Amino acid sequence: MKPTSAHSQTHYDHLRIRLADIKKATDDFSKDRHIGGGGFGEVYRGELINHSQGQTLAFKRLNRKHGQGTRELWNEIYMLSEYKHPNIVSLLGFYEDNIEGILVYEYASRSGLDLYLDKKELDWRQRLTICIGGASGLAYLHSGGADGTLQKIIHRDVKSSNILLDKEWNAKISDFGLSKFAPANKNISIIHTGAVGTLGYCDPLYLESGSLTKESDVYSFGVVLFEVLCGRLCIRSAQKHGENFIELVKTSYEQQTLINIVCHHLQHEIRPESMKVYTEIAYQCLNKNRKERPSMNSIVEELKKALDYQLSPNKAYDPETILSQRKINLPHMCNAALALDSSIVDIDQLNNLLKVLPTSEELDMLKGYTGDKKMVGERGQFILECMKIPRIEAKLQLLKLRISFTNQINEITGNLNIIKEATTEIRESIKLASIMKEYDQILQRNQRGHLAELWFNNIRKPKETDLFLLYKEGDEKNAAWFDFDKDLVNLDAASKIKIQDLRESKSTIVKEVKMAQQELDSSYSDGGVSPEFHEALKTFLYDAEQHPSLTNFFNSVDDDTKSLVKYFKGDPKDQSFTEVLGFMMVFIQLFKSQHDAVEKEKRDRQMEADRIRKEEEFAAEPVILKVFVLLTVAVLKTFDLFFKPL
Known part of the structure; x- marks a missing residue:
């Protein structure tokens, strides 16, 4: 919601903070509280006890002499109060009158990213994490919030000093004074405005034409990515070395000499595969053609991939790295x-x-x-x-299939065997059949059902009283079915198998074998391709075709699972095999809990009986004997008291 009048600004009155409180928090903007500044004004730290529970906050005091007026102040208020994201600095309050304009933010204790570009404090993993955070914050703005319901925002001043870092090194996008709302309900958002921003970071097309798009932010972020890699500011680098930073990194990338300008303490730390992904996406950001620049969401994904390769050495990406693992x-x-x-x-x-x-x-x-x-x-x-x-990708896929084929088939058939064994064990369990029969009689006595509805209406939410009676009935009859679950050795494993996943795996194998046949047919016209390939592929296809058919095995298992549903008087159209196994697992758990309850009741009864028996025996003994027993106990206690060793 963007206010357009003084009246609509009252919507943000709850964020207003008294000037007196701000001055008290900053010791009247004392030098000791000063933490930074620039053309926009000066920044101070302080504690607003009544507003932040004693936490340190940042106070940006706008310098109206340098062009930071009411419009810029309200621009930040509008945006930061409506757009909430972990990687966007939080606005906590403000003060504004004709003289003062003060914004109150969460305090980023480590200040801007620009201060750490050449510091050893930030290793490559931390730098990647910070870049991912910054890109995520910009992607949120470009997308119009998490669900896309807000107006899309173009930051217009993306640079390393505007990426703040908190105590935990989390990135926070800041400084929205120059930001612009993109036109609503338009797929292509172009704003024609006077070019503003920071020299060195600005999109060249924006400087030339004044046309602003989200891709202008992408270009600026690409500059930041190369600053992070090279460990130097783009502007300071030009001033110090008399070189154009952007032209240097682009030329170095194209000539594959980037490693020569990478920050020296990172050169031996960055894994080649991580470097490759990172520099590719950073270079794309600087493309002169805006249509060729990636979206911020794409940048986030690629940076995450670069981090993944940095953290996971086994995920080799570079061909030479792959080959070196096997010394070939x-x-x-x-x-x-x-x-x-x-x-x-x-x-x-x-x-x-x-x-x-x-x-x-x-x-x-x-x-x-x-x-x-x-x-x-x-x-x-x-x-x-x-x-x-010819068609090297297809041949590599065939090699991959040949390596994994036997294992895939064995895994599928092994899981199908487990399911088949589980259904057989359940149907053939005499103990379970006895339990079902007894349980049905209990339900009928309580007028809650009969065997035809047993499992699919009563076992879903069995009554404790029914299960208690079931176990007790068996206990009184000395039934031998209390440990019936020990006969169902494959039940637990079968309950974790998803038949649909097995079907999809089978379907994939079938498709891959068909593709192998097609590649064999196509390869006859490849000319100089080794005859060894034809023979190897023929052998593989013959072995695959001779392998026991999975289709018949699947049909057999389907029949078994349907028969299991029917065994419990269910309808295979309404109840699935997975449901049956789920109910069985629940029933076993509840049945065992009743075992504990019954056994506890038996122990309690026995203890009570023993207590009563002892009291009766004691009451029946002569009085003299009772006195003698009591005196003996007293004497023993006295003796123990006096002669107990120290």
């Missing part, structure tokens, strides 16, 4: 794909290799290349090797 070179990897040789690579390596296969643009670029391989770099050499194998 690129030609050997490709030969393994042609021979369908599962002894050289594993599933993880194949999955990672599939991620880095060359794009069509890369293939076109090196098509027909006959020069020195070393001149195209490691990536180029990898592409040249891949180009030797």
